[in-house]
Amino acid sequence: MKFFVDTADIDDIRELAETGLLDGVTTNPSLIHKSGRDFFEVVAEICKIVPGPVSAEVVATAHDEMMREADILRKIASNIAVKVPLTIDGLKTCKKLTEDGTMVNVTLCFTANQALLAAKAGASFISPFVGRHDDIGFDGMQIIEEIRTIYDNYDFKTEILVASVRHPIHVLQSALIGADVMTAPPAVIRQLFKHPLTDRGLEGFLADWQKTGQKIA
Numbered sequence: 059m060k061f062f063v064d065t066a067d068i069d070d071i072r073e074l075a076e077t078g079l080l081d082g083v084t085t086n087p088s089l090i091h092k093s094g095r096d097f098f099e100v101v102a103e104i105c106k107i108v109p110g111p112v113s114a115e116v117v118a119t120a121h122d123e124m125m126r127e128a129d130i131l132r133k134i135a136s137n138i139a140v141k142v143p144l145t146i147d148g149l150k151t152c153k154k155l156t157e158d159g160t161m162v163n164v165t166l167c168f169t170a171n172q173a174l175l176a177a178k179a180g181a182s183f184i185s186p187f188v189g190r191h192d193d194i195g196f197d198g199m200q201i202i203e204e205i206r207t208i209y210d211n212y213d214f215k216t217e218i219l220v221a222s223v224r225h226p227i228h229v230l231q232s233a234l235i236g237a238d239v240m241t242a243p244p245a246v247i248r249q250l251f252k253h254p255l256t257d258r259g260l261e262g263f264l265a266d267w268q269k270t271g272q273k274i275a
Contacts, residue, residue, distance in 0.1 A: 059233045060110075062219065062241035066093040066100050068107070070244040075107050082110035084163070084185075084221070084241040086141070087117055098134065105135035111183070113163045115141035116151070124151040132160050139163045139182060144172050149179040156180035163219065170204035177214040183239065188232075189222035198222070199231045206236050226250050 060081035063074055066089040074080045083104050090097050105112050114134065116127040124147060128140045132155075139161035142148040152162045156179070163183040164176040168191060176184045186205060188198025205218050217238035223229060226249050232240045 059237060060217075060239040061247065062111075062113075062239055063247060064089070064221070064223075064241040064243050066090050066095075066104070067244065068093075068100070068103055071104055071107055074244060074247060079247070080108055080110070081239070082112060082139075082241075083108050084113040084141075084219075086113075086115050086165075101131075101138070102134050105137050109137060111139040111161055111163070112137055113139045113141040113165075113183075115165065119143075119145070119147060121147040121150045124148065125154060128155055128160070137161075141165050141185075144176060149175060152176065152179040152181050156182065165221070168201070170201055170208055173201075173205040173216075173218075174208055177209060177212075177216040181216045183217050183219040185219045185221040185241075187222035188220055188228055189224040191222075192224070199228070199235065202232060202235050202237055 061079050062082040062084050063071060063080055064084045065071060066085045071083060090100060093100055101114050114131045116124045118124045118127050124142060128151060131140050132138050140155055141163040142151050143166050144164050152164055155162050161182040163185055164181040165185040167173050167184050167186040173184045173186060186201050191198030191201060202220055209216060219239040219241060220232040220237045221241050223240055223242035223246055225246060229240055229250060
């Protein structure tokens, strides 16, 4: 499963990229706003750090305006994936862009039926929001299972990009189901490293090594 990070924080992106775990980045208007920096400057810098897909979202809601904005976004770098909402106009834009060879991430997906529409429109990625589903009392991972089954039934090439990931269990469940990609905040990705037995084991090894009085030099 590919790992994307959901942030516009350059320091976090650079640190995670150095681990070799990072396959791409997702951003949105809220994350850009949180960074406090110029939109184009931030996205261009991210694209230089991460060679994989970097999602940059349109803010227009009408097809013609989406296309105008998408044309600007995809000129930032060759690894830009234009992010569009799962609306009729968004899917019109998706179809047009994919016909031109542009990567498209269709976002704000909350049902398997919506994911089916996005695949038929030629989306490169579909972003179902599992955490937001959980927030209102539904099982977000059930949507991932349904999408996986539908896409496999018809051999759709659209990649399932699990979004709104809130904790490591979402990552584990996504991998077990067979999702193609997950995107999570830096804090969630860092939690994947953590286990008390790992920490305890390392402490023991270091304590024993110190007792030997030796050095690796």
